[in-house]
Amino acid sequence: MAKLELKNLNKTYTPKVIPVKDVSLTVNDDEFLTLLGPSGCGKSTVLRLIAGLEEPTRGQIKIGDQDVTNKRPGDRNIAMVFQSYALYPHLTVYENLCSGLRLQRVPSAEIKQRVSEVAQVLGLEELMTRKPGQMSGGQRQRVAVGRALVRRPRVFLLDEPLSNLDALLREKVRADLKQLFAAQKVPVVYVTHDQTEAMTLSTKVAVLDKGYVQQLDPPERIYSHPANLFVAGFVGSPQMNLLTLPCKGRYVVLGGTQTPLPESIVNVPSEIVLGIRPENVRIAQPNDTQTIRGRVFLVENLGMHHLVSVQVQNTHSGAVTVRALLPTDQNRSSEDITLALPPQDIHWFDVQSGDALAKRQVAVAKPQI
Structure with missing residues (x-):
């Protein structure tokens, strides 16, 4: 169990390019936080800062009681699911699921057990010998999620994982993700520009614009009590x-x-x-x-x-x-x-x-x- 905390997080590239401005957030165990906003609002940069793929200009990132602001990605015990799936095309589903565990030198018996459990949960048993090129987009996305689950991380990060799927498949996978992560009991941070995903998946939503958090609330309050004109106009379809x-x-x-x-x-x-x-x-x-x-x-x-x-x-x-x-x-x-x-x-x-x-x-x- 862990709690994710961001304190006054800032990322500055140049004096005129500041994608993240004093972002402070807390994501507790059992919470699913969605970073919602238009392109260029800073949501993906926040996710990359949490993952350690970017270094903050200032501010602090804590997972549990541990300050991980300056730690390498591999030392943070987080798992990330990318928009592009990021699977190894020459490896089978089983080998893709194992790859991260082998790098961590997890014993073979434990690897088999973890992969078997995740494959059963995600319905991947019949796909274990296939390679990514032999699967549909929904199947590849399930493998990408499975590779994150087998790691048993302290925090899950998801960067627009449904954007490459067609509308009907996106709806199904979205429902699967909601049930799946509700059972994980760890903080989940999800990035999207799709307000339907944010409203249906989240326990909390942070609406971002121009690097600032405009409102942080449960989805029902984001909808019923928008904090400002930007949130009112961005959340809701048709628009207010x-x-x-x-x-x-x-x-x-x-x-x-x-x-x-x-x-x-x-x-x-x-x-x-x-x-x-x-x-x-x-x-x-x-x-x-x-x-x-x-x-x-x-x-x-x-x-x-x-x-x-x-x-x-x-x-x-x-x-x-x-x-x-x-x-x-x-x-x-x-x-x-x-x-x-x-x-x-x-x-x-x-x-x-x-x-x-x-x-x-x-x-x-x-x-x-």
């Missing part, structure tokens, strides 16, 4: 509606309706960003008070739902677009539509800093006079 609106007293006006600001916002700015997810926008019912009216100009069929784009005329800021995720039997193509924006699902953000100001507001909206 983010509307910059002028403040009139303690109200904003959208589509002819005054929406009150939460009482927790003490200093009212001149402008504010109203955020609401398309799945929280619905067709208005007679008892809804917070409604907007607009005209449908685009309907995208997503199978179980239609993503409906509605143009709303706003007196003070011109036309804005609001997207709603509606059931297929509520198609409203090319016609006027009234939508409800439930007050409890509205998020508020500062225009300048992007920070979340509040989410829940329960005051009743009033028609504009």
Whole structure:
């Protein structure tokens, strides 16, 4: 058992190229942490720093009570699964699984036992004599994971291991990984740009942008309470509606309706960003008070739902677009539509800093006079 700790980790290549900026994280036993973010945000660099493939400019890396900041990769007792599988093409599955253990001079009897146990868990028994070129992408990925498992490391590191798989296979392997690593009882750090992987696999998610951790929380809180505009816009598909609106007293006006600001916002700015997810926008019912009216100009069929784009005329800021995720039997193509924006699902953000100001507001909206 071990705990992984990163303290004020920084990596600087040049004064203008700093991919990792003061990252501090803790991953306990039984925790699955996903580093999530767009290309260039620093997530893979953080993983390479943990693995010892890069040296930090400053900061500390601890595994358990041991400071491994300056230790070689082979002395850290970690196992890494790469995007490219990184299997030896001339070796069989059995030999690939054994390779790391042989380098560690593990006794032959123990090697056989470990490989047998892992092969059974991953369903590799019938593939042991095959070479990587004779296997599918999903099979090769299972071998790559197996090679990490047989080492019995203190920390698992996974660098976008599903990105080379097709959509259906990715879904299956993702489910397998979730069950597999839940049974390992050691810290797991997983890197991806795919928010579906992050939300389904993780116990914690660290959203990175420009080298900084923007938010570190369980996936459900990342989704329901984004810390800032970047997290709100990056997490969630379809993307959250983010509307910059002028403040009139303690109200904003959208589509002819005054929406009150939460009482927790003490200093009212001149402008504010109203955020609401398309799945929280619905067709208005007679008892809804917070409604907007607009005209449908685009309907995208997503199978179980239609993503409906509605143009709303706003007196003070011109036309804005609001997207709603509606059931297929509520198609409203090319016609006027009234939508409800439930007050409890509205998020508020500062225009300048992007920070979340509040989410829940329960005051009743009033028609504009």
